[in-house]
Amino acid sequence: MSQDSYAVFDPKGMPFRRLGSSGLRVPLFSYGGWLTDLIKTAFDNGINMIDTAEGYAKGNSEVEIGRVVKELNLRRTDLVITTKLFWGLRQGPNDGGLSRKHIIEGTKEALERLQMDYVDVIFAHRPDATVPMEEVVRGFNWVIEKGWAFYWGTSEWSAREIEEAHHVADKLGLIAPIAEQCKHHMLVRERPEKEYEPLYRKYQLGTTVFSALAQGLLTGKYNDGLPSDSRWATEKEQQFKNAAARLSTPEGQAEIAKVKALSQFAETELGCSVTHLALAWVAVNPNTSTVILGATKPEQLIDNLKALEVIPKLTPVILEKIEEIIQSKPSRLDQFGRYPLDGRYPIA
Numbered sequence: 001m002s003q004d005s006y007a008v009f010d011p012k013g014m015p016f017r018r019l020g021s022s023g024l025r026v027p028l029f030s031y032g033g034w035l036t037d038l039i040k041t042a043f044d045n046g047i048n049m050i051d052t053a054e055g056y057a058k059g060n061s062e063v064e065i066g067r068v069v070k071e072l073n074l075r076r077t078d079l080v081i082t083t084k085l086f087w088g089l090r091q092g093p094n095d096g097g098l099s100r101k102h103i104i105e106g107t108k109e110a111l112e113r114l115q116m117d118y119v120d121v122i123f124a125h126r127p128d129a130t131v132p133m134e135e136v137v138r139g140f141n142w143v144i145e146k147g148w149a150f151y152w153g154t155s156e157w158s159a160r161e162i163e164e165a166h167h168v169a170d171k172l173g174l175i176a177p178i179a180e181q182c183k184h185h186m187l188v189r190e191r192p193e194k195e196y197e198p199l200y201r202k203y204q205l206g207t208t209v210f211s212a213l214a215q216g217l218l219t220g221k222y223n224d225g226l227p228s229d230s231r232w233a234t235e236k237e238q239q240f241k242n243a244a245a246r247l248s249t250p251e252g253q254a255e256i257a258k259v260k261a262l263s264q265f266a267e268t269e270l271g272c273s274v275t276h277l278a279l280a281w282v283a284v285n286p287n288t289s290t291v292i293l294g295a296t297k298p299e300q301l302i303d304n305l306k307a308l309e310v311i312p313k314l315t316p317v318i319l320e321k322i323e324e325i326i327q328s329k330p331s332r333l334d335q336f337g338r339y340p341l342d343g344r345y346p347i348a
Contacts, residue, residue, distance in 0.1 A: 005073055006073050006074065006075040006078075007043065007072055007073050007074055007075070009043065009048055009074075009075070009078040010044075010046065011027075011046045011048075012044075012045055012046035013046060013308075014027045014028065014029070014045070014046030014047065014308075015027070015028040015308070016028065017206075017288075017289050017290065018206070018289065019121070019151070019178060019179050019206050019208070019289045019290070020153075020178035020179040020203075020204055020205050020206030020289060021178050021203060021204035021205070021206070022151055022178045022179075022206075024080065024120060024121070024150065024151060024178075026049050026080055026208075026289055026290045027046060027047050027048060027049050027080075027290060028283055028288075028290060028291065028308070029047055029279075029283070029290065029291050029293055029304070029305060029307070029308070030047055030049035030050070030051055030080075030208070030290045030291070030292050030293065031047050031049065031050055031051070031292070031293050031295075031301070032050075032051040032052070032210065032292040032293065032294050033050075033061075033294065033295070033296070034050075034052065034056075034057070034060075034061045034062075034064035034065045034068065035064075035296075036064075036068045036071065036072075037298050038295060038296075038297075038298055038301055039065070039068045039069075039072065040068075040072055041298040041301050041302065042293075042301060043072070043074060045301070045302060045305055047293075048078055048079050048080055049079070049080035049081075049082070049290060050065055050079065050080070050081055050082070051082045051083075051181075051208065051292050052065055052081075052082070052083050052084070053083055053084035053085075053087075053123075053125055054083065054084065054085055054086075054087060054088065054089060054106055054109070054110050054113075054125075055084070055086070055087030055088070055089075055125065058089055059089050059109075059113050062083060062110055062113035062114045063113045063114075065081070065114060066113060066114040066115035066116060067115070069114075069115075069116075070115065076116065079120075080120045080121070081114065081116065081119045081120055082119060082120060082121040082122070082123065082153075082208070083110050083114070083119050083122055083123070084122070084123040084124070084125035084155055084181070085098070085102065085103060085106040085107065085110070085122060085123070085124060085125055086098065086124060086125035086126045086128070087125060088102065088106065089109075097128045097130065097131060098124055098127075098128035098131050098135075098136045098139065099128075099131050099135065099139070100135050100138065100139040100142070103136070103139035103140060103142075103143060104139060104142065104143065107122060107143050107148050107149065108148070110122075111148060117147070117148075118147055118148050118149060118150065119148070119149050119150075120149070120150050120151065121149065121150065121151045121152065121153055121178075121179065122140065122143060122148075122149040122151075122152050122153075123152065123153045123154060123155045123179075123181055124136065124140070124152070124153070124154050124155060124157070124177075125155050125156070126155065126156055126157075127154070127156070127157045127158070127161045133161075133164050133165055133168050134168050134172070136165065137165055137168045137169050137172070137174050137175075137176075138172075138174065140152040140175070140177075141169075141174040141175045144175050151175075151177075151178045151179075152175065152177055152178070153177045153178055153179035153180060153181060153208070154177050154179075154180050154181070155180065155181035155182070156181070156182065156183075157180060158191075158195070159191075159195045159196055159198070159199055162177065162180060162196075162199055162203075162205070163199065165177055166203055176203070178205075178206065179205065179206045179207065179208055179289060180196065180199075180205060180206075180207050180208075181207070181208045181209075181210060181292075182196075182207050182208075182209065182210070183209075183210060183211045184207065184209045184211075184212065184282055184285075184288070185211060185212050185213065185214045185218060185278060185282060186214070186218060186258075186262070186278055186281060186282075186322075186326050186328060187214055187217075187218075187255055187258070187326065187328055188211075188214070188328075189328055189329065189330055190330045192207060192209075192287070193285075193329075193330050194330035194331070194332075194333060196287070197333060198333075200287045205287070206287065206288075206289035207287055207288050207289060208289055208290050208292060209282050209288055209290070209291045209292060210292045210294070211294075212278060212279055212282040212291050212292075213275060213278055213279065213294075214278075215239075215240070215243055217243075217255065217256075217259060218259060218262070218274060218275065218278040219273075219274065219275045219278075220259055220260075220263045220273070220274045220275070222247060222256065222259075223256060223259060223260050223263065225247075226244055226247060258325060258326050258327075259274060261325045262274050262277065262278075262322070262325055262326065265277075265321070265322070265325060269318070269321070270310060270313050270318070272306065272307075272309070272310050273306075275303070275304065275307075276303075276304075276306045276307045276309070276310045277307075277310055277322075279291060279293075279304060279307035279310075280307040280308075280310035280311045280313075280314060281314065281319075281322065283307060283311055284311050284314045284319075
């Protein structure tokens, strides 16, 4: 295939940020999925980062992404491909987790499914308390030295676990994780905004955020109950059943009241939907490297990108008004009357 036959990537005004402490530039909004039309829509609108995992659709997500990249003639160097290891595809004692064996074999199998020589970032999809941290760090370091990945990161790890990985890497002269893939939205903030706060300052940790719309809650679709065609009503996974059941609880109703207030605020104050506001709110955080969009239709993906127009509107005054509505800001890290030496105020 000649170089001229590849589709040409055009950022289309998409902002790019460094992924954590690395030199890798990633789009402020990325895509998590594998449908052909959506990957093309993402690419055509400045999104060149695609996130997947060995556990998504039992490996079929990686298979389809590899097929689509070839079908669309996308230049590999134009793309940022990330995948995650932990769950495995089989039930053997070594077919999951973060042993050196699964890290190496799992990476090789992921690359085979993707039909690629390397991924840009490989994430540890969960922490593995049954494996020594030195083995985990050495495993990912080996994968990087082999050229199968350029960087590695964590997903849903605690600050203590990330700190331990950095300590081991520093002690042994190995490569440390550069990013954490975490849940972060207007109603879930404790870990990304408080627990990780020292890591942002110490290691320049970056986040690749998932569930920025709280599985659809922050789109307003559940403001008037559970639509029969919604994901929470149709999906069989326990997480969606739990989310649907929570709607009728006092806690769920309190969240719905906040979303309704946010919806009105977004429309009257900012001239946008609550979806656009919720995505822009996460994206404006300086520690967010990229927000992973989980759209299922091309028109939905394009609509999500209207959040880019809202980001400049999120002034300190507007952000404070939003805080008054959501009332979810984590308590500040106790400094006992003292501020960090770099002069930055702790989270309020």
